[in-house]
Amino acid sequence: MFHKDNLKSYGISERFLQEATLYPDLVLGRICSQYKDLYKAVTPQGEVFAEVSGRFRYGASRLSDYPAVGDFVMLDRSMDEGGNAIIHQVLTRKSSFERKAVGMEQETQVVAANIDTVFLCMALNQDYNLRRLERYLSIAWDSRALPVVVLTKADLCPNLEEKMAEVSSVAIGVDVLVTSAMSGDGYGSIRSYVQPGKTVALIGSSGVGKSTLINRLAGEELLQTNDIRKDDKGRHTTTRRELLVLQDGGIVIDTPGMRELGLENADLARAFSDIDRLAEQCKFRDCSHRSEPGCAIQRAIQQGTITRERLDSYLKLKKEAGYEGLTSKQIETEKINRMFSGMGGMKNARKFIQEQSKKKR
Structure with missing residues (x-):
């Protein structure tokens, strides 16, 4: 049996607790990171490495059926004793940000699951692209999470007001927030979305400052960051999706840079x-x-x-x-x-x- 309070900081809700009672012999956990076919999950007793069962693999008809970072899953154990834990069930997702899988026709890849808010990050340098932002917004609205546009590196933009007007013209009904790596301006409004028990996924191209943003929100260097290159393009730092709990209780999912997003479904x-x-x-x-x-x-x-x-x-x-x-x-x-x-x-x-x-x- 599990104790729901142990998973409260990881965003557990009554909805998932109720569904978990359908599997009384299994342990509830949440996927925090993925390494190809191996996952790391947090359980009431700590973290475990896990893999899907053979039966699960046999019954999965699509790539999106497999666990993704942010998923709540049912495992056979809550400790690493005896080898990797086995994932037997993925609980019904309340939301998921999905893209068309690269190099796989008619397959959908879940980027992040059970998220409350999607930060669509775009830098105000050479990364700036309204057409790509429209694509991000179409997928974000379809995810059933709340999209928020976060414009980074405002210190590199000589015509900020003009760019803000352009973004607002395509981000209809969406909050648009601005940050600068050179100051703390804008982080207060961003922090208001990062609440205890709520999950925020950061989506954007490589080098737009997602890791820097997470470190600023955390108040410590949780993730490695690099300065922008001489050609004004950011350096890629995040190599896998990872769920992190901040000191103030907010939950963030960092994702590798995605300049192109294949469209499978869109709102x-x-x-x-x-x-x-x-x-x-x-x-x-x-x-x-x-x-x-x-x-x-x-x-x-x-x-x-x-x-x-x-x-x-x-x-x-x-x-x-x-x-x-x-x-x-x-x-x-x-x-x-x-x-x-x-x-x-x-x-x-x-x-x-x-x-x-x-x-x-």
């Missing part, structure tokens, strides 16, 4: 809410927003309300996610069908949701 309705609203005003319901008469989006471009680059980014991401030609409602249906593809699509999705609702009563 374009929220990431591009301005375009989504305009699309409802188009003359034709199946408007492609390219050359049709009465296109509200093309009219907005002519009026300078949105940029053509933003529309091109929206259409590109829509095509990449397999949503081309679909309306917002049709996209949501398609996402549910994909999620339950092995269970009969939308029909069984409704049945599953109804069953889950009954369990919560």
